Amino acid sequence: MKTIGVYSIKGGVGKTSSTVNLAYLAAAAGKRTLVWDLDPQGAASFYFRVKPKVKGGGRGLLRGRRRPDDAIKGTDFELLDLLPADFSYRNMDILLEAAKKRPTGQLKRLLKPLSTEYDLVLFDCPPSISLMSENIFRAADALLVPLIPSTLSARTLHQLLEFLRSEDGFGALKVLPFFSMVDTDRAMHSETIDRLSTEHPEILSARIPLAQDVERMGLHRMPLPAYAPANPASGAYRALWDEVANALRA
Ligand SMILES: Nc1ncnc2c1ncn2[C@@H]1O[C@H](COP(=O)(O)OP(=O)(O)O)[C@@H](O)[C@H]1O
Ligand SMILES: [Mg+2]
Structure with missing residues (x-):
């Protein structure tokens, strides 16, 4: 099982749109x-038409009292499941802080029992740098980081x-930035x-264009390549998925 955190310190950069579209493409490729x-x-739960609620409560899940399996829902797409959001996640850091053992290793621990059931897990991350983010960095094999090409994005990267x-233990984590809303x-x-x-050769070459059709995912409530496979933006997401899949294999 490979794990990707779709992550940025910033909000509104295309994390959720990318998560939803890449997850669809990965599942369509048999993962x-x-x-x-x-x-x-x-928002990811919304796009997949699933109620944003963790059965039994997000609190119990994050504290390790419940297994993630119980909260997982199917989507309309084959091989593609969703662990919905929960409003209690707004207090995520407090929930994690209360975890018994290492508060930064909780997410990784929760993933363990899923490793035989899934080939790929994508985290749709909230925009912050917090205890939650550290959990994601420890659990993920790669961070996929959308960058709107502006000065501020360079700074956040x-x-x-x-x-x-500056922190120990993130040496193996692959950081895969890509340009978003170009x-x-x-x-x-x-x-x-x-x-x-030039400064960052690790930036992937696939670029997601700024396109109204991506915004329309909110009306269709499904991944873009599911309803507009021939759209140029769908092609861009396919190119992105190919690069990410390659990077994970390496
Ligand atoms: N490539 C794009 N072109 C146009 N609009 C986009 C694109 N990607 C995302 N959006 C829109 O921008 C807003 C933020 O995108 P989203 O994926 O939710 O970002 P994040 O998860 O980083 O907050 C949403 O309204 C979304 O529809
Ligand atoms: Mg989002």
Whole structure:
């Protein structure tokens, strides 16, 4: 089982859209896939038409009193399951702090029993750098980091890399940034892409365009490639999935 955290310190950069679309593409490629919606706002759960509620309570799950299996729901798509969000996740750090043993290893521990059931787990992460994020960094094989090509994104990428370098135990974690919501008509976007790609060769080459069709996922309530497979943005997500799948194999 491979685990990916779709993560950014920033909100509104395309984490949830990417999680939902990549999960769909992974499942369509035959991978038994689980999306774990960790954001109390529950947007990934919304896209999959699942109520944002953990059966038995998110609290019990995070404290290890309940098994994740009990809370997992099927989606409309074959091989694709969802662990819904829960509003109690807004107090996630307090819940984790109360975990008996290591408060940064809780998520990794919760994943263990799922390792024979799934080939891929994608965390849709809330935008923060917190105890929860540390749990994600410890549980994940890779972090997929959407970057809107702006000066601020460069700064948040540096902050993240700096944090990972400064802490022990994140050496094996692959950081896979990619450009998201790219508007090639904006000189600023093209310039930032050129500059950052030189500075950070680890940035993936697939770029997700700024496209209304991606926004329309909220109306369709399903992954973009499920209802518009020929859309250029669907093609971009497919290219992204190919690169991510390759990076995980390496
Ligand atoms: N490539 C894109 N083009 C246009 N709009 C996008 C794109 N990706 C995401 N959006 C829209 O931007 C908003 C934030 O995206 P979302 O994926 O929810 O980001 P995050 O999870 O990082 O907060 C949503 O309204 C979404 O529909
Ligand atoms: Mg989100």
